[in-house]
Every structure is written in C-alpha cells, then in structure tokens.
Amino acid sequence: MFKKRKGAYDNVLSEVDFNENVFGYSTYQWQSSDPSVEGDQQVLHGLCRMCMQGDCATSVHLEDGVVVKVEGREVPPNYGSLCPRGNSATMNLYNPYRVKTPLIRTNPEKGLEIDPKWKEVSWEEALDYTAKKLKEVRDEDPRGLAVCEGWGNRETIMRIPFRLAFGSPNEIGAHGSLCTVHYGTGLIHGNFPISVVDLEHCDYHITLGRSIGPNIATVPGTRKLTKALKRGMKLVVVDPRSSYEAAKGEWVPIRPGTDLAFLLGLAHSIIFDVQKYDIWFLKNRTNGPYLIDSQGDYLRDEETGKPMMWDLTDSQAKTFDAEFGEVALEGSFSVGKKEVKTGFQLIKEGFLEYTPEWAESISTVPAQDIRRIAGEFIEHARIGSTIEIEGFQFPYRPVSVNTERNVMNHRGGTYSDLVAKIINMLAGAIEVPGGCLGCGYRGPQALAPGPDGTMMPGYEAKDRPFVFPPDIGMHTFYPNSHTTPHLVAHALSDPEKYYLTYEVKAWLNIGGNIIKYNANPEQYVNMMRKIPFSVSIAYHMDEPTIMSDVVLPEHSFMERSRVAPFWPQHQAASYEVHALQMLQRRQPVKPIYNTMHVDDIFTELAERIGILYGENGMYDYLNKDVDYIIKENGLNLREPYLLDLNQKHTLAEIHELQVKSWKFGEGETMEDLERDGHIAKWQPKKTAYNYYYHPGNQTRHEFYIINLKKTADQLRQNLEKHQIQFPGVEDDSLVFDLYKPVPYWVPSSEFGVSEEYDLWAINWKTPYYSSDIGGVVGNPWLAEIYKKDPWEAVICLNSATAETKGIKDGDRVTVESRYGSLEGLVRISELFHPDAVGISGAYGMGTAQSNPLSKEGPLFNRLLTTKEDTLDSVSGGIEIAPCVRLIRKGGLS
Ligand SMILES: Nc1nc2c(c(=O)[nH]1)N[C@H]1C(S)=C(S)[C@@H](COP(=O)(O)OP(=O)(O)OC[C@H]3O[C@@H](n4cnc5c(=O)[nH]c(N)nc54)[C@H](O)[C@@H]3O)O[C@H]1N2
Ligand SMILES: Nc1nc2c(c(=O)[nH]1)N[C@H]1C(S)=C(S)[C@@H](COP(=O)(O)OP(=O)(O)OC[C@H]3O[C@@H](n4cnc5c(=O)[nH]c(N)nc54)[C@H](O)[C@@H]3O)O[C@H]1N2
Ligand code: SF4
Ligand SMILES: [Mo]
Numbered sequence: 001m002f003k004k005r006k007g008a009y010d011n012v013l014s015e016v017d018f019n020e021n022v023f024g025y026s027t028y029q030w031q032s033s034d035p036s037v038e039g040d041q042q043v044l045h046g047l048c049r050m051c052m053q054g055d056c057a058t059s060v061h062l063e064d065g066v067v068v069k070v071e072g073r074e075v076p077p078n079y080g081s082l083c084p085r086g087n088s089a090t091m092n093l094y095n096p097y098r099v100k101t102p103l104i105r106t107n108p109e110k111g112l113e114i115d116p117k118w119k120e121v122s123w124e125e126a127l128d129y130t131a132k133k134l135k136e137v138r139d140e141d142p143r144g145l146a147v148c149e150g151w152g153n154r155e156t157i158m159r160i161p162f163r164l165a166f167g168s169p170n171e172i173g174a175h176g177s178l179c180t181v182h183y184g185t186g187l188i189h190g191n192f193p194i195s196v197v198d199l200e201h202c203d204y205h206i207t208l209g210r211s212i213g214p215n216i217a218t219v220p221g222t223r224k225l226t227k228a229l230k231r232g233m234k235l236v237v238v239d240p241r242s243s244y245e246a247a248k249g250e251w252v253p254i255r256p257g258t259d260l261a262f263l264l265g266l267a268h269s270i271i272f273d274v275q276k277y278d279i280w281f282l283k284n285r286t287n288g289p290y291l292i293d294s295q296g297d298y299l300r301d302e303e304t305g306k307p308m309m310w311d312l313t314d315s316q317a318k319t320f321d322a323e324f325g326e327v328a329l330e331g332s333f334s335v336g337k338k339e340v341k342t343g344f345q346l347i348k349e350g351f352l353e354y355t356p357e358w359a360e361s362i363s364t365v366p367a368q369d370i371r372r373i374a375g376e377f378i379e380h381a382r383i384g385s386t387i388e389i390e391g392f393q394f395p396y397r398p399v400s401v402n403t404e405r406n407v408m409n410h411r412g413g414t415y416s417d418l419v420a421k422i423i424n425m426l427a428g429a430i431e432v433p434g435g436c437l438g439c440g441y442r443g444p445q446a447l448a449p450g451p452d453g454t455m456m457p458g459y460e461a462k463d464r465p466f467v468f469p470p471d472i473g474m475h476t477f478y479p480n481s482h483t484t485p486h487l488v489a490h491a492l493s494d495p496e497k498y499y500l501t502y503e504v505k506a507w508l509n510i511g512g513n514i515i516k517y518n519a520n521p522e523q524y525v526n527m528m529r530k531i532p533f534s535v536s537i538a539y540h541m542d543e544p545t546i547m548s549d550v551v552l553p554e555h556s557f558m559e560r561s562r563v564a565p566f567w568p569q570h571q572a573a574s575y576e577v578h579a580l581q582m583l584q585r586r587q588p589v590k591p592i593y594n595t596m597h598v599d600d601i602f603t604e605l606a607e608r609i610g611i612l613y614g615e616n617g618m619y620d621y622l623n624k625d626v627d628y629i630i631k632e633n634g635l636n637l638r639e640p641y642l643l644d645l646n647q648k649h650t651l652a653e654i655h656e657l658q659v660k661s662w663k664f665g666e667g668e669t670m671e672d673l674e675r676d677g678h679i680a681k682w683q684p685k686k687t688a689y690n691y692y693y694h695p696g697n698q699t700r701h702e703f704y705i706i707n708l709k710k711t712a713d714q715l716r717q718n719l720e721k722h723q724i725q726f727p728g729v730e731d732d733s734l735v736f737d738l739y740k741p742v743p744y745w746v747p748s749s750e751f752g753v754s755e756e757y758d759l760w761a762i763n764w765k766t767p768y769y770s771s772d773i774g775g776v777v778g779n780p781w782l783a784e785i786y787k788k789d790p791w792e793a794v795i796c797l798n799s800a801t802a803e804t805k806g807i808k809d810g811d812r813v814t815v816e817s818r819y820g821s822l823e824g825l826v827r828i829s830e831l832f833h834p835d836a837v838g839i840s841g842a843y844g845m846g847t848a849q850s851n852p853l854s855k856e857g858p859l860f861n862r863l864l865t866t867k868e869d870t871l872d873s874v875s876g877g878i879e880i881a882p883c884v885r886l887i888r889k890g891g892l893s
Helices: 123-140 159-166 183-189 219-231 259-274 279-285 343-351 356-363 367-380 413-426 485-493 521-530 598-609 618-624 651-661 670-676 706-721 733-739 773-778 780-786 799-805
Strands: 043-047 057-063 066-072 145-149 171-173 195-197 204-208 234-238 250-252 308-311 316-319 332-335 338-342 386-389 392-395 399-403 436-438 506-510 533-538 550-553 562-565 580-586 678-682 759-762 795-798 812-817 821-829 836-838 883-888
Touching (some): 043 580, 123 145, 123 506, 123 533, 123 550, 159 598, 171 485, 183 195, 183 413, 195 399, 204 367, 219 234, 259 343, 259 356, 259 367, 259 399, 259 413, 279 413, 338 343, 356 367, 399 436, 485 521, 562 651, 580 670, 598 618, 651 670, 670 678, 706 733, 795 799
Parallel strands (some): 145 171, 145 506, 204 234, 204 399, 234 250, 506 533, 795 821
Antiparallel strands (some): 057 066, 195 436, 308 316, 332 338, 386 392, 562 580
16 A cells, blocks of 8 residues: 655655556546646647657547547647547557566566566555665765756756756766757857758758658648648658658659769759859858868958958958958969968869769769759759748748758768758858758857857757766767767776766666667667666566566656647748747646656655755755756746745746746746636747847858867877877877868768668658657557558568569568678668668567557667767767668578
C-alpha cells in the first residue's frame, strides 16, 4: 500500500487505492493537482504528441471517463486537421504494453531479450532507492551522471534544471547522429533548427532529401504546401525515391548520397551558364566582396582590424563600412605587398570544375536538367523586385533550395547545406519574402552583425569552448556538432583514448532511444551493460528501458498536464505560424495506471537528493530559465512570478506562474488559457522576416565560409597547446579537410568501395513513423494501415535493378553493408532510383517485453557505422546512405 506523504504533493500522491482496473493491473485512485480535470469534463483541450511537432490542438472526448475520440480543433496551427498518428492517439493512452507501475530489476544480467525479473515496488520505494543511488554518485563526482534525452519526452520542463542542480555537464541527445542538420542554418540564418521555404510567397522551390509536409504527414506543413501548389508554386523534388511530395511536382531521381555533386553543378551552372545573380545582394548582404589573403583569411585594415573591400572607383581597398563608389564583387588585387582576391572570386574559381556534366557523372542527374533547373531558379527569383508589407519594402525573391538530413548526413554533408545556401545567396533569397528563412526565431538577434560586419554565427555554428579534459560527448573536438551519442559510446568503451578522466556511474534515460535510432545498436547495448546504475523514466519497455535497473513509469502524453509556448519547427513556414506567438494548454485525462507526471518525478527525486531548494537548486535553475537551445520548453518565468526557492510547488502552480510571466501576454490568466485551450497573438506580418530587423547593408551572410576556417585554426592551436592528438582518427586531415572556406566535392565514405557493394541503401520518415514519439511503432490502429501500405517496412527496389539481379516482388533478401545486415521482403517499383535500396522508418528490434509489433520489419540502422573516419567532422553526423549488396535466399545474386 502506498504511504501517505505530507506536503504540497499530498493532492497528487495520496489516497492510493489499489483497484484492479480493466486491464487487470493495479492502479490508484488519482486525485488531480490540476483544477481543470477535477470535475467530470466530457471534452478536454488536448495537445497532440504523436510526433515531435507536438503542437496540433485537439479535443479529447470522454464518455464515463473513457476517451472515445480525439479530433483536431479549429485553431492554429492545425485548424481542425490531424494526421494518422494524431488520430491514433487514443491507443497511446490505452496501450496495454505500457509500464504500469515502478519496477526494480532483480536479474543482474542485462540484454534486450533477457528477462530483468522485475520486482513491482511502490513509488515511495522506487523514488527512495533511485535517489539514494544517484546521491551516492553525486557525492563522489556529479559528472558521474549522464542524462540521455530524446523526442519521446521533450515536454519535461525539469530535465535540464535537474541535471544542472545535480552538477553534471553530461546531457546526451539520444537522437543526434542521424539528425545533423543545424550548422548551415546557425551560420547563415542565426537560427534553429533548420531553414525552411516561405511557402506563402515562393514560386519555385527545390527540395532535396527532405519533407515539407505530406511525406511525414505533418499537418501544418501539408496545409501550407497544398496552398502553395494551388497558388502555382513549382516544386522540384530531388530524391532517389518518388515520394508523395515528388508526385506533386517534378521528380528528379538522384543516386543516393551524391547531392553535393548535384548542388555544386547547380551553383556552377548559375554562375557560368546562366550568368545572372543578385549582385546587389552579394555586394551588400554577403562577405562575397571581402578581400581574402593567400592564407584564406580576411585582409584586415592595419589600424582598425576591420575586413576590407575593393573600391573600383578609386582602385583601393577600404574597410567594409567606409563610403564606396563601387564595390568590387569579383577580381584579384594587389594591396601593398599582398595579392588578394574577393571571397566571391574564390568561390567562383572553386566551382569552375563542377560542370553539369561532371555533376551528372556522379549524381546521374542529366546535365541538361541541371542547366534547365538553374535557369528556371534564377528566372523565378525576380532579381531586383521588391514587395511592400505593412509599409516596409523588402526584396522579393520567391525561390528557395533546401536540404535536410538525407543530404547532410554524409561526410561532406555540411558542405551540401552550405552550397544550397550559396545558391540561395546567388538569388538573393535569404531571409526575405519568398525565399529561404530560418525556422524558429524571429527578432533582432538572429542576423545581428558582429565587428566584421557579418552576422554572428548562432546555435550550433557558434563554436563551443575548448574544454579539456573533454565531456563524454567529445564536443571539445567537434565544436559545432549536434548531439553525439555515438561519440559517447566510443569514449565510454575506451576512456583513455578519448581523454576521459572520470567514470559514468549512473545513467538516466528520459524519452530517448540511443540503442535503436543511431547506428550499430549492439555498441550501445554493450555500453549500457557496463554502466553500474541506470534508471529509465519510461512509457513502455523499449530498448533502453529493459537495460535499466529501475523503471519509473511516466504518464502517457494525454495524461500529462502541459502549458507550452509554441515554437515553429522543421516544416512549418508562413505568416500563419511565423508571426504567431502562442501559449497552448493540454488538459490531462486521468491517468489509468500507477504512473507519475515526468516533472513530478524530477521534483520528488530532486527533493530526496537534496537539490530541489535554495541557490543552484532545481527551482533556481527553473527561475533562471537557463539558455535552452530550443526555447519550446523554456518557462520564461520573470519577476514577480518566480518560484519561491524554499517551498515545494505543484505543477499547477508553476503553470499559473508561466502564464502570468508570458512575455507576449497582456495579463492573461490560467482561466483564460483553460477556457480557450490557447492564447494566440499575431505580431505584425513584416516581423516574420528577419530582414526587417537588419535591412539593406546592415548585416552580411557568409558567402565565403570563413567561420569554418576560424574554427579549424583554433582547434589545431588547442590540440598543440595541450599536446594531444585528435581522438579516434589515424589521420586528422580527415577532420580538418572539411573545414575549408570554399566548399568542394567530398565523396562520402561509401564511394569507391569494392564493386560488390553496387547499391546504396536509403531511409525516410513516413506518415506512420516520423520517429517513435508516442510509441507509433506499436500502435495497433497505425499498424492496421501501415501494414497495408506496400512501401512500409519492406525493401524497395527499382524494377530494372531487380530484373538484372533475378529478384522478384515478394522475394526475401538480405541487405548487407560493410557494417551490418538486415532481412526483409522485396517490393519492386519504378519509383526508386536504380541504384537505391529503400527501407523506410525504423521498424524491427524490440525487446523481450515490448509490443510484438515493435519486432516486425527491417531496422535500417543496422546497416550503419559510427567509425570516426566516416563522419562529417563539422556536424559529427554519421553516414546515412551505406553502400550495400543484396543476397537473395539461396545465393548471391
Ligand atoms: N531508421 C531511422 N532512424 C532514425 C530516424 C529515421 O527517420 N529513421 N530519425 C533520426 C532522427 S531525425 C531523430 S531526431 C532520432 C529520434 O530519436 P529519439 O530522440 O531517440 O526519439 P524517438 O524516436 O522519439 O524515441 C525515443 C524513445 O521514446 C519512447 N517514447 C515514446 N513515447 C514516450 C513517452 O511518452 N515517454 C517516454 N519516456 N518515452 C517515450 C519511444 O518509444 C522511443 O523508444 O532518430 C533518428 N534515427
Ligand atoms: N510531423 C513531424 N515532422 C517531423 C518530425 C516528426 O517527428 N514529426 N521529425 C523532425 C525531425 S527530428 C527531423 S530531423 C526532420 C527530418 O526530416 P526529413 O529529413 O525531412 O525527412 P526524411 O523522411 O528522413 O527524409 C526526406 C527524404 O529524403 C529522401 N532521401 C533519402 N536518401 C536521399 C539522398 O541520398 N538524397 C536525397 N536527395 N534524398 C534522399 C527520402 O526518400 C525522403 O523522401 O523531420 C522533422 N519533421
Ligand atoms: S503532425 Fe500529427 S502527430 Fe504531429 S502533432 Fe500534428 S497530429 Fe500530432
Ligand atoms: Mo531529427
């Protein structure tokens, strides 16, 4: 029987009454700390979380306390629609495979298929035991705790404050190695997470290896793309697979992993064939005219240290902010004893060899198509035109080329993104109506110039400081990387080689799946086996959870009370969302099992460890609103609505303070939010474009990517200073070669391999699987439809390729890369590039105690490697398109 506790949590954790519920599991009579659900409301304001977008507004309908329907609400950002995942949310709540009560392991042997021999325990026992173990680690060395997070629960507001109060620097994004998409956007847009097309104005959009909406069934993205297509926007989809989006535009099939070649060919064609680009933009809003010395650095004025440009009128170099007759965009000049060239000139010379014919030889995209697309892109850019929005004149450039993880997750992948940015800059289509826009942040900070006149790199393009000895994620050696679960695995397996000076003794998993969603799953299983104590705040018995010593079951998302500031991510781009400031509310349904709200779990643990109260306690960090990279979870608490550091607070109290502190609010209260489910305010439309804050020549983007060179120079110096080698690579030129300021062709690690491996495997997200947030893989309603989809969870092959190999539709084959293999059923189609082997989503694997559905289908990630010499050293990303061979049952084909 659960022991009654005194204090502010009385109303959450009291009166436990272990009844048998419909599923036959013990639960307790829940009494909400949330006034909204204390009555018998029949319709609740919901907030979907069946994908990372997590902002579609829903109505949750109940009958006799049972959820009978979830539907979209007619408010932003989804305006009534839900995708297949959102529609299946009911089954997320009533999933019989959830963890239903706290568990402590009794079997010391660990493995995905080994029964942990769980002991069901009370919350009191689970929390006391976990806190005692974590406290022991903290007393010895707080760095001994690693917190591993992921999209499974990014809603928690207390994960980061808990870790900081604990004193551990080690947060690991479980998801990072296959999602390295942020550098270019941080550098060119000062934004996060990626850059998106302005679908409200764009007329010609080239999209490479990414999804705008329909491919992953993102509701706001699909709405906006549909409108843009109706309006007549031309869509060019460069992809080895003819996706749903490709079907709505021109499909340009490309050989997997060769997008950099295509993009270099496109840039070449604009410069040398079309010979038309936005000279005003390049001269005024980029560092293209800056003079570069023979070392590749800016020529600087001796007195002021400022970068210089060449004035054609009086033939001399001047600081960039001086008065100019006519700025030189191209050319070579002598300044004193120095021979210098403009940044633009160097890029132009660098791109000379990348003719469309050359690009065709690598990417298979016909040279004539590359030339045509280059011409159409520039034609649609309307160079020189303007548009007035609310009395403000913007350049109007309705074109954009965008890339994402399937283009960037290769050695050289950061260059692909940067070449796409260069193409947008050639058209003048950066941060202006119609063009390519940073996704998340709107305001003066994004494009703010530094002392060199160029905008300050933001987010991951801003170097992390060189800290030695390094953290377990090795960010010291990869200062611009995304999260690096793979490097953590390497470092923990060989601490000395990676200069680690302390041990990881405790692991806290919260909604991340380090095992399944990266490469080489076994390495993470081995790593987790060696960690002395691990705890998982879990929804179901996924791979990291079955490896744990303690399982703390959390509420499913519909049971989680939430107040969330809206933060546009990934695909959503238009005035509708980009000028929108919104608070959203999720009224929770009553929990059906013996679970807790994730943030109540953190509070209870923090209190027991002794890190909840006082200065540098968890509440203090909540008040400080530590600089979250994604502000979506930031509380933004401010005077006089801060938490009292010496008193325990319920979540309901914190939500109340959050609403009162909301910086776009005008005195709204929790009642307002409770009544309407959201508070929405649109800022003036012109502020949806960051150009507005720094117009004309008030800021510049890096066309010549000097930031890469600066980072590499510093990294080299630091390695020398500490007299250390770059860990994990034999030859560090493999690393430094990717930091050159002029992008160039870098073949991925999967080219030039033995001829046996004659195809390349590719992967994509789908309307059913966008990641496993909400446990979509085990959702029976979704399974009912994904099992009918011929392309889901199978091995897709082009018909001609299949014929040459004697493979027929329905055959079983093994797909083998140099690193791993998988088996599956073949589906044949004209809609795949002849060199591609397509495997969607992330099916397969599972554990001894997970939903059997999670074991079905091939797991693409088994084909991948995390070896350092295959990485993109700038982003830290792993190779996503491995070369493979097919083995048909009964022999090699
Ligand atoms: N094959 C393949 N691999 C991929 C990708 C892909 O498209 N295909 N995508 C890559 C990308 S871009 C990313 S960002 C990463 C994402 O990888 P992760 O950040 O690890 O995220 P998720 O897939 O959301 O799942 C994490 C775990 O949380 C569990 N979970 C679901 N709901 C809940 C919940 O309410 N609470 C808790 N505690 N856990 C929950 C899931 O079942 C899963 O085991 O994966 C990468 N890996
Ligand atoms: N609704 C919703 N939206 C999401 C997410 C979600 O969970 N829900 N997850 C978000 C996250 S974390 C991320 S990182 C993004 C990532 O999402 P995206 O990168 O946009 O999506 P993917 O489906 O992985 O890949 C997109 C396309 O790349 C193609 N592709 C595969 N290999 C290649 C190649 O070699 N070259 C080219 N040109 N194309 C290739 C695939 O066929 C696919 O059509 O999505 C985000 N969007
Ligand atoms: S896109 Fe789908 S899964 Fe994602 S929040 Fe919206 S309805 Fe839910
Ligand atoms: Mo991602």
